[in-house]
Every structure is written in structure tokens, then in C-alpha cells.
Amino acid sequence: MRNDLEVLETQGPERPRAPEGVVVRELELHRDARGDLAELYRQDWFPDISLVQWNVSRCLSNSLRGVHLHLLHSDFLTVLSGQFVFGLRDLRPSSPTCGLSVSLELPNASILIPPGVAHGFHCVAEGTLVYGLTHPWDIADDLACRWDDPELGIDFTATDPILSPRDAAAGSFEAMLAQYQGR
Numbered sequence: 001m002r003n004d005l006e007v008l009e010t011q012g013p014e015r016p017r018a019p020e021g022v023v024v025r026e027l028e029l030h031r032d033a034r035g036d037l038a039e040l041y042r043q044d045w046f047p048d049i050s051l052v053q054w055n056v057s058r059c060l061s062n063s064l065r066g067v068h069l070h071l072l073h074s075d076f077l078t079v080l081s082g083q084f085v086f087g088l089r090d091l092r093p094s095s096p097t098c099g100l101s102v103s104l105e106l107p108n109a110s111i112l113i114p115p116g117v118a119h120g121f122h123c124v125a126e127g128t129l130v131y132g133l134t135h136p137w138d139i140a141d142d143l144a145c146r147w148d149d150p151e152l153g154i155d156f157t158a159t160d161p162i163l164s165p166r167d168a169a170a171g172s173f174e175a176m177l178a179q180y181q182g183r
């Protein structure tokens with residue numbers, strides 16, 4: 001298993017630069033005649049956080065979750081199957097990458113998303129994600145905005161995706177930013 005934080009910094013065109021504090025780890029697949037095995041999570045990979053809740057999210061093709069923004073908690077997500085495009089936008093004023101928007105495809109990989117980085121994911125091909133949270137889920141820590149707001153600047157490569165009623169009714173990026181700044 002390699003920690004891709006440094007890799008992200010030097011990867012150039014292969015994978016766009018991600019917001020500061022976002023960590024992408026490739027799953028190291030140990031293949032044999034039965035299939036494969038990969039370590040999903042070790043606490044010592046991220047000594048500064050601990051994950052207190054785990055979710056599984058099964059997603060239909062052309063569904064999209066987000067864009068959400070957490071004030072408090074980090075998400076540590078792993079793509080188990082299918083194909084996903086993750087969109088990220090750094091809103092943290094003190095971050096060296098504040099304002100950066102990026103979309104990443106993460107086959108066989110995990111991603112740690114810190115608070116203050118707005119994010120969502122488009123399921124391009126039906127699949128499953130598991131994710132850990134650093135705090136118990138609380139709707140008050142789950143701000144939202146429209147995934148296709150041009151001000152957000154994220155290309156999810158999606159057309160008319162399936163959304164939750166909450167995400168479909170979410171407000172503008174500007175309104176979410178104002179909520180974040182006024183927290």
C-alpha cells in the first residue's frame with residue numbers, strides 16, 4: 001500500500017492535484033486463483049484521525065450524491081466496485097489550495113476528504129462504496145449545494161443524474177459558501 005499524498009504532488013498530468021489534506025491511496029490487490037485481497041484501512045495510516053462510523057453506499061448507474069460539505073467530520077471512502085467520478089472543491093480560507101476544484105476517477109482506491117472540502121460523487125457504472133466517518137453522522141454537519149452550479153466549477157461528467165430529493169432541492173454554491181463562512 002502506498003500513501004499517495006506525495007504522489008499527488010508529483011503526478012502531473014496523470015492525476016490532477018487534489019486539495020491540501022485530501023489523501024488518495026491505491027488499493028494494493030493481492031491476487032491469486034481465488035480472487036484478491038486488499039487492506040482497506042489501518043489506523044496508523046492516519047494517526048491524527050479515528051473513524052467512528054462506517055457506511056456502505058450502493059449506487060445505481062448515473063446516480064450522483066452531493067455536493068455536500070462537512071464542517072466537522074472527514075470521510076474516508078473506498079470504491080469497492082463500479083466506476084465513480086469524485087468532485088472536490090476546497091473552501092477552506094487557510095488552505096494553500098483554497099478555491100481549487102478537481103474531479104478524480106478512483107478505481108481501486110480510497111480517498112480521505114477533510115472538512116471544508118465540498119464533495120460529491122457521480123456513479124458512472126453501478127457500484128459500491130464503503131466509507132468511514134470521523135464523527136457520528138449528523139445532518140447538521142452535512143451542508144449541500146447543487147451539483148451542477150457553474151460557480152462550483154466541478155465537472156462530474158454527468159447528464160441528468162439520479163439525485164436524492166434533498167440534493168435535487170439543494171441551493172446554490174454561493175448560499176452554501178455563505179453558510180460555511182458564517183458558521
Ligand SMILES: Cc1cn([C@H]2C[C@H](O)[C@@H](COP(=O)(O)OP(=O)(O)O[C@H]3O[C@@H](C)C(=O)[C@@H](O)[C@H]3O)O2)c(=O)[nH]c1=O
Nearest residue numbers: 055057065066067068075119120121137138142164166
Ligand atoms: C450519511 C447517512 C445517512 N443516513 C440516512 C439519512 C437518509 O435517510 C438516508 C440517505 O441519506 P443521504 O441522502 O444524506 O445520503 P447521501 O446523499 O449518500 O450522503 C452522503 O453523501 C456523500 C456525498 C457524502 O459526502 C457523505 O458524507 C454523505 O453526506 O440515509 C444515515 O442514517 N446515516 C448516515 O450516516
